Amino acid sequence: MAPTYRLPINKAIEIALTIIFALILVRTINVFEDYFYLKYDLNKENNLKERKIRTQLQFVRKFIVSLIILVTIAIILLSFESMRKIGAGLLTGVGIGGIIIGFAAQKSLGNLLAGFQIAFTQPIRIDDVLIVEGEWGKVEEITLTYVVVNIWDQRRLILPITYFIEKPFQNWTRVSADLLGTVFLYLDYTIPVEPMRQELTRLLNENPLWDKRVNVVQVTDSTKDGTIEVRFLMSASNSSRAFDLRCYVREAMIAFIQTNYPESLPKKRLEHWDKPAGL
Template sequence: MENWTSFFKNTPDFIWNIVLVLIAIFIGLLIRFILTKSIRLYYRRTKVHTFPEIIKRLYRPAGFFFPLIIINAAIPFMKMDKIPLANTDRIIEVSLMVAFAAMLISTIKVFESVIYHIYDISQENNLKARRIRTQMQFVRQLLVAIIVVLTIAAILLSFENMRKLGTGLLGGVAIGATILGFAAQQSLGNLLAGFQIAFTQPIRIDDVLVVEGEWGRVEEITLTYVVLHIWDQRRLILPISYFIQNPFKIGPEALQTF
């Protein structure tokens, strides 16, 4: 015990901190390794589709998240002056926010992949599958956008200067929001149209459409635009509000009049 106490006291601060960080990283990666091995072992027994997706989507963000948690726990043991220690703590805090957001986004993608596996559009009777996929794609994009915005907001609010700046600008928020609303009318219209299409579903993923004199299949529906895979391998990209404001032909029958 005395040897450890002597080592702790005599080790240079810089070396001690580096060793502490390296140990924390090792422990974090070890946790990821153990979890990955456990999931793979369980997958061999159950063959549940979810487990490979968990490893595929979460392996990389977990490689940042777990070490950062351990480093955060080790900060009180670092040999630093008060100000550098506070700055280090803030950096780790922000990094943890970003890593946690990445974990959440990857988890959403795991869930999306599971839904895609359950609702396979390669089957002949795939109307329900295409409907679910269309909704899931839109919900995933919306959730990811919300997570990104909330993460950025949390990072900014974690800084004292940013909080003061936010308080000072609070009086101009209403005016700024009004100006932004007028400037972004078309974008907001597209976003609302995206909500309408996602849940009323006049079009779905893999639908056959005739639009602007071109025919193809709906390849992607995002928050603001739709990608149509044209028969000659081109892509036609249209704002999502187009499908609310303009007539279009849908279904294989549309090709008969093309």
């Protein structure tokens, strides 16, 4: 074959082999990721360990894949003589160029470092339940630069990864998925407390959402408008169950009071004084 054709063909084969090798590395990483996803399944009651491993695995996989792509592009570009000359010229100005690039990439480097911090110190994990920006949701994805929170109504809240390093937020599943749920009712002073305790116990025993840890009824406050604050405290194995259990208890207790103690529902009192005779 003539050198005119042989050199371009050799270069094309070299580039193709480089790309294929990079693709094999990426596919191998994906196979390992799938293996660990099957081994550490999130569909468990207490999945704290699985969430820890998946969070680290997802971040490390994305970082390594990005690194493979960058190295592959660099190898392909440097295989051309003209690009090697440009690279040698850039090295002579590496001092000033490095400062300029450092300032330009400051935000990206900050995101990358924040990603490493989140992956290994884990203030948040995959499938964690958060209250962030006034919204309740679960961590759906953690990338190198942002975090996706799946909100309860199926919207997606996208936040920069540095948000979880710099700003406060609530993590309901940081240590365990177990949660306490509360229901507050404001009732008249005439309401008897003991029947409500018995009714709450009956409701919880009949409901599979209750994890049988906490069952409490307390009068926690009295208000200026003539009512008392009654708190119903219960427990559940995760946040979704706790929310459903709270709604169930609230509805059932209101129905119980309406049926058995309607006179104890909140009311406004008005006292009327008759004028003494002769005035």
